Amino acid sequence: MFFAGLKHLTKSTYLTQTGRTIKSASAQAAYHYLTRTGQFSQRKSNEVIEFEQHGNMPSWVKLDHANFWKTADLYEREKGRIATTVVIALPNHIRPEQRIELSQALIQELCDQHQFPYSAAIHRHAGSLSDIDQPHLHIMYSERGLDGIERSPEQFFKQWNRKAPERGGTRKLTADVLGYGRDHIEVFREIVEQQINQILKKYAPTKTIEIKGEMVEVPSLVSRLSTKDYNTQYGKALKEVPMIPPYLMYSKDEDDMQELDELKTMIQEHRRFNIEEMYSEYYEAHMRLKAEKQRHYSASYFDDPSPF
Incomplete structure (x- = not known):
């Protein structure tokens, strides 16, 4: 998007x-x-x-x-x-x-x-x-x-x-x-x-992003599809990310400022969720590869015949 x-x-x-x-x-x-x-x-x-x-x-x-x-x-x-x-x-x-x-x-x-x-x-x-x-x-x-x-x-x-x-x-x-x-x-x-x-x-055909604390390499291509159409085409459940109204960005009213903070929190949460949802397959592949490397390292360590 x-x-x-x-x-x-x-x-x-x-x-x-x-x-x-x-x-x-x-x-x-x-x-x-x-x-x-x-x-x-x-x-x-x-x-x-x-x-x-x-x-x-x-x-x-x-x-x-x-x-x-x-x-x-x-x-x-x-x-x-x-x-x-x-x-x-x-x-x-x-x-x-x-x-x-x-x-x-x-x-x-x-x-x-x-x-x-x-x-x-x-x-x-x-x-x-x-x-x-x-x-x-x-x-x-x-x-x-x-x-x-x-x-x-x-x-x-x-x-x-x-x-x-x-x-x-x-x-x-x-x-x-x-x-x-x-x-x-x-x-x-x-x-x-x-x-x-x-x-x-x-x-830059790929980029590295953080997902659940892991740095994962994913495609960096963009899509013109709306959130609804993207979900339909790719079987995802992305959340709509609201826009911040300009008047909130510059308002000094306390209620507006509180609304702005709440809106910013929602936007960040939705963006984080959408990243995890969009790239779930890449995250899972990353974790499988990480686990495989860990098993290989452990096996190599215990198979090492060298004396202590």
Whole structure:
């Protein structure tokens, strides 16, 4: 199993009772979060940006990548998608340069093949439940794939003109246009699964994990299946691991803090149980081999004819 999330940012505004206009989504803000610039320049003390890359930008962007997303906020139509954001958990038992190779393969599949303008970065910091590094890839892209036609910033985000593409904006290659339709999330997760497993097969086909106090070597491949589907396919009884609501992570309310502690304990217990359940055959094989080695050692010791 792995974490991979995809969501769309939609341009919309609303008026407060005082008449102030509020934007509910901002591609520029998402860009600054991804790159840890602007209002997000004060990163976590233990956070590392392992990688940053931008691509498929219109010529008018030049080297100011933030300008593309600022312009999307400005010129995309009201209630239109200004960006799609992706977060993908990356293996933490491979080297940083191997994670970069994986990230570039994911960018190729998700963005480059459609010429989607994108910004991407790998963030690495300790997880909220342990001191173990949790590297993850952020990608944000525009569905307006480049088509070779030069357009001004304003025209770029106008509606596409089927009969005269050069007169309209850049066409949005939505999931429906690409033929994914309602299967978009499944296609996305399948791409992620394939790319992660290709890298793991190449660099780290196995990993060593602790099960009941024993260090056991197990396959390091991932599965895109849900917990329910995994249990059905492999005859397991994995438990659902809940997500921590963001408001709990930062709340100072005593009841919320207690709920957070209880939730963290549950998550750790479920993860421990799931590891034991997923790799029970490998643990049993490990224990059989350990017992066999112990018997062999004991037999060799007592058969040794050398005098004391």
